[in-house]
Amino acid sequence: MGAPMPDHLRARRTHPEWAIPCPVQHCRAKPGLPCLGRTTHRPVAGGSHPTRLDTWLVQQHTQPAA
Template sequence: MTARKPGAPMPNTLRALIHSTATHPARQVACPHCRALPGKPCVLRTTGRLLPEPHPKRVSAWAQQTAVCPECQVERTTPCHDHGRPLRYVHDRRTTEAKETAA
């Protein structure tokens, strides 16, 4: 059995084209997980590989800035809470609301 040679790496120009055509609206804010700047894709901290989708923390930060939460009734920029305890992420309904307003 022979070892298979790995394929050629994707050129950066093609990679940039792929990421620029399919941008997620959460890229409007900086990523609190990998520190990617607004407008730039998220990256893996260990390898530096660009991710096609933003980190969940970035989506949560974007939803918090964009939409009012229909579940806990907090205003924009206010973190979601559960009976007074702040949550690490926003409610799913808030993310859905943010996606609907962005469309």
């Protein structure tokens, strides 16, 4: 009761696409983690690669919501 929300749950509210691993070859961010830049190794702008967002969006249309 009153416990802070775990990071991975908070992330799903702001970045639902983090539910899937990043399909970008050089990135491959794990579920629940932000995408990292290839050279900077820092989270990319927006938190995820556009390809990851696209892949997640497509899955929303091809799979029933869990």
